[in-house]
Amino acid sequence: MAAPKKAAASSPQDKTNGGSPPEFTREQELKALRDMLLIRRFEEKAGQLYGMGAIGGFCHLYIGQEAVVVGMQMALKQGDQVITGYRDHGHMLATGMEANGVMAELTGRRGGYSKGKGGSMHMFSKEKHFYGGHGIVAAQVSLGTGLAFANNYRGNDNVSVAYFGDGAANQGQVYESFNMAELWKLPVIYVIENNRYAMGTSVSRASAQQDFSKRGASFNIPGQQVDGMDVRAVKAAGDEAVAWCRAGKGPMILEMQTYRYRGHSMSDPAKYRTREEVEKVRHDQDPIEQVRNRLLAAKVSEQDLKAIDAEVRDIVNASADFAQHDPEPDAAELWTDIYR
Amino acid sequence: MPIQVLMPALSPTMEKGNLAKWLKKEGETIKSGDVIAEIETDKATMEVEATDEGTLGKILIPEGTADVAVNTPIATILADGETAADLAKAPAPAKQEKAAESAPPAAKAEAPVPKAAPAPQAVAEPDPEVPAGTEMITQTIREALRDAMAEEMRRDADVFVMGEEVAEYQGAYKVTQGLLQEFGAKRVIDTPITEHGFAGVGVGAAMAGLKPIVEFMTFNFAMQAMDQIINSAAKTLYMSGGQMGCSIVFRGPNGAAARVAAQHSQDYSAWYSSVPGLKVVAPFSAADYKGLLKAAIRDPNPVIFLENEVLYGHTGEVPKLDDFVIPIGKARIVRAGSHVSIISWSNGMTYALKAADELAKDGIEAEVIDLRTLRPMDTETIINSVKKTGRAVTVEEGWAQSGVGAEIAARIMENAFDYLDAPVARVSGKDVPMPYAANLEKLALPTVAEVVEAAKAVCYR
Numbered sequence: 052m053a054a055p056k057k058a059a060a061s062s063p064q065d066k067t068n069g070g071s072p073p074e075f076t077r078e079q080e081l082k083a084l085r086d087m088l089l090i091r092r093f094e095e096k097a098g099q100l101y102g103m104g105a106i107g108g109f110c111h112l113y114i115g116q117e118a119v120v121v122g123m124q125m126a127l128k129q130g131d132q133v134i135t136g137y138r139d140h141g142h143m144l145a146t147g148m149e150a151n152g153v154m155a156e157l158t159g160r161r162g163g164y165s166k167g168k169g170g171s172m173h174m175f176s177k178e179k180h181f182y183g184g185h186g187i188v189a190a191q192v193s194l195g196t197g198l199a200f201a202n203n204y205r206g207n208d209n210v211s212v213a214y215f216g217d218g219a220a221n222q223g224q225v226y227e228s229f230n231m232a233e234l235w236k237l238p239v240i241y242v243i244e245n246n247r248y249a250m251g252t253s254v255s256r257a258s259a260q261q262d263f264s265k266r267g268a269s270f271n272i273p274g275q276q277v278d279g280m281d282v283r284a285v286k287a288a289g290d291e292a293v294a295w296c297r298a299g300k301g302p303m304i305l306e307m308q309t310y311r312y313r314g315h316s317m318s319d320p321a322k323y324r325t326r327e328e329v330e331k332v333r334h335d336q337d338p339i340e341q342v343r344n345r346l347l348a349a350k351v352s353e354q355d356l357k358a359i360d361a362e363v364r365d366i367v368n369a370s371a372d373f374a375q376h377d378p379e380p381d382a383a384e385l386w387t388d389i390y391r
Numbered sequence: 392m393p394i395q396v397l398m399p400a401l402s403p404t405m406e407k408g409n410l411a412k413w414l415k416k417e418g419e420t421i422k423s424g425d426v427i428a429e430i431e432t433d434k435a436t437m438e439v440e441a442t443d444e445g446t447l448g449k450i451l452i453p454e455g456t457a458d459v460a461v462n463t464p465i466a467t468i469l470a471d472g473e474t475a476a477d478l479a480k481a482p483a484p485a486k487q488e489k490a491a492e493s494a495p496p497a498a499k500a501e502a503p504v505p506k507a508a509p510a511p512q513a514v515a516e517p518d519p520e521v522p523a524g525t526e527m528i529t530q531t532i533r534e535a536l537r538d539a540m541a542e543e544m545r546r547d548a549d550v551f552v553m554g555e556e557v558a559e560y561q562g563a564y565k566v567t568q569g570l571l572q573e574f575g576a577k578r579v580i581d582t583p584i585t586e587h588g589f590a591g592v593g594v595g596a597a598m599a600g601l602k603p604i605v606e607f608m609t610f611n612f613a614m615q616a617m618d619q620i621i622n623s624a625a626k627t628l629y630m631s632g633g634q635m636g637c638s639i640v641f642r643g644p645n646g647a648a649a650r651v652a653a654q655h656s657q658d659y660s661a662w663y664s665s666v667p668g669l670k671v672v673a674p675f676s677a678a679d680y681k682g683l684l685k686a687a688i689r690d691p692n693p694v695i696f697l698e699n700e701v702l703y704g705h706t707g708e709v710p711k712l713d714d715f716v717i718p719i720g721k722a723r724i725v726r727a728g729s730h731v732s733i734i735s736w737s738n739g740m741t742y743a744l745k746a747a748d749e750l751a752k753d754g755i756e757a758e759v760i761d762l763r764t765l766r767p768m769d770t771e772t773i774i775n776s777v778k779k780t781g782r783a784v785t786v787e788e789g790w791a792q793s794g795v796g797a798e799i800a801a802r803i804m805e806n807a808f809d810y811l812d813a814p815v816a817r818v819s820g821k822d823v824p825m826p827y828a829a830n831l832e833k834l835a836l837p838t839v840a841e842v843v844e845a846a847k848a849v850c851y852r
Contacts, residue, residue: 166633177634182595182599183627186622187618190619190623193589193591193595195595197595200592201595227583228588387633388632389629
């Protein structure tokens with residue numbers, strides 16, 4: 052398999068696909084729609100609970116970026132590992148973690164994935180091979196490389212996927228990790244979620260090289276830019292990267308060109324971009340609307356789509372209910388899980 | 392006048408070495424830059440180049456001689472026109488180190504490991520971890536560490552070593568000597584110079600269930616990796632509600648070596664030992680180095696294993712047992728006494744034990760406690776001793792402010808205030824970055840005299 056070709060740099064708004072990505076089957080479209088909707092409705096609910104004071108601290112919403120994690124997950128198999136930074140609720144849901152456990156962690160309750168001790172940025176699931184949930188920008192890149200190291204050491208064919216943003220891509224340890232990953236041919240996919248803003252700093256104000264697919268060039272790591280708003284394009288790129296890694300060819304970089312609709316965190320007034328910019332992406336490129344429109348064009352009934360909406364809303368509402376009624380952790384939990 | 396060639400030092404901490412081989416014979420012509428001999432320590436082998444021209448007059452130290460002190464004259468070079476008759480004129484070196492000890496030719500078949508000076512062994516108390524009658528072998532601390540890693544790697548295929556120069560170079564301080572040959576490149580892994588990155592890779596591998604031993608060439612360089620050690624390794628078990636832990640050892644030399652200045656001479660005992668989620672071990676004796684490293688590798692938590700470069704070449708008695716493991720978290724009373732408790736760890740014990748010898752001459756019997764583990768700290772052993780003696784002195788090479796001595800003093804105050812007959816005294820490194828100049832460096836470190844003085848002060852003597 053040859054290294055993937057690098058597409059020309061472009062923003063999500065003016066993205067012109069050099070040929071459409073492979074079509075999804077109806078089953079795949081429905082799954083993508085359902086999984087993306089679950090993340091969106093979950094995040095909307097989290098935002099609402101934050102506004103009510105039920106969720107504290109930091110809360111970074113994934114709304115707008117759903118196609119990235121859902122498309123990538125469709126390219127993975129059981130046993131592949133996922134690790135990401137602090138904008139992580141979507142990744143948890145995509146790996147199959149329960150909405151109840153995630154929402155209850157956001158509210159700091161004992162039924163949360165970390166018994167209420169981790170919060171929004173720190174949840175894990177060994178069962179679902181989700182390795183967090185990390186609050187220090189780019190730490191997950193070295194850790195994800197270590198997960199790949201373990202796969203290589205054990206000689207299994209699992210791949211690790213390390214997600215990070217355009218902001219994290221400027222951290223030094225990213226390049227330390229790139230170097231080791233290529234040197235040792237580790238099976239790791241570096242997914243750079245370029246949502247165009249590192250907190251309030253646009254890519255053009257922070258990055259000398261704005262084509263993130265080229266960030267591995269000096270380590271000979273192949274990369275490609277992907278329309279991260281089109282779940283089919285994400286899945287196709289994911290398939291290619293997974294095959295590359297499983298074949299023992301080392302790491303690959305996927306720059307996902309995406310967009311976050313909400314602020315960096317709940318406390319972000321988003322003065323660094325215009326309302327029009329956000330509205331244009333929502334209107335032209337929304338990842339969920341793209342799938343919905345294709346399904347409608349393929350004669351799936353409104354009613355069938357509404358059934359998906361209803362199922363997702365039920366899950367999310369139940370999780371919000373659980374997260375507000377589940378008790379807080381026992382005071383004794385303060386002293387547990389420091390050592391094992 | 393004939394020129395003397397002196398035994399060179401290969402490293403900041405080398406005190407003696409073996410004269411492995413002469414490459415020039417007496418009477419041969421020598422040009423500046425010629426390799427005239429090979430010398431070796433347990434760390435390295437190096438060539439001695441001539442810096443003067445002439446004829447090799449007389450070889451003073453035959454090849455195969457072990458334990459030649461640095462600065463001992465090893466040969467003389469005759470200048471043009473000089474003859475063997477001039478040899479007697481060679482000046483004696485101004486300051487000669489301790490004369491080379493009786494020099495039996497080193498057995499060539501053995502590993503080129505000189506028997507270095509034994510660590511102070513004023514051990515009065517038997518080690519409770521060692522069954523009576525156990526056969527002991529004499530080992531350097533360097534060898535004890537290597538054996539600990541090798542034994543654990545034989546025992547558990549998930550254990551591996553990674554770090555800078557750990558494999559092909561055999562370890563920057565030769566602690567990993569021979570591991571590559573036994574375990575291969577898959578388990579003994581040379582990393583690029585990339586502390587932050589490889590610490591993170593190690594932690595990630597540990598989260599996936601492997602048991603890495605991450606060697607830092609020195610803990611001074613681990614400051615670059617501090618985020619991964621604290622934020623990822625130490626906190627993940629808690630942040631995950633107990634789901635995801637991290638069995639990993641970070642090890643390497645810590646603290647002052649010799650003449651390497653401020654950036655290479657910091658003691659991190661206090662830094663790491665303040666962090667919940669980490670265990671911090673800092674042994675002194677060869678046996679403890681071995682038994683505690685084995686325990687650290689088996690521990691399911693992240694362990695910071697602080698070694699001391701000055702001690703690597705020191706020898707001690709190590710029990711010859713199939714599986715000698717010392718539990719983390721237990722201090723040891725190395726010398727029993729009733730007048731004052733002296734509490735230290737790692738190389739601080741050197742000052743503590745020598746001071747106890749001095750104090751004994753003045754009729755003060757010091758009880759010397761080697762903490763061995765800084766977190767969890769064995770408060771009970773400290774408190775029981777202080778209840779007996781009523782006086783305490785802490786000894787550390789690190790800084791006093793927010794230091795481990797300060798923590799010990801606080802615990803004594805909290806738990807044995809009514810037993811104290813004097814305020815706790817601290818002996819520590821001075822509150823300055825480590826200077827380079829030899830005299831200033833000595834002033835910056837604790838001294839035996841300071842420990843003696845502090846002990847006498849708390850005894851009102």
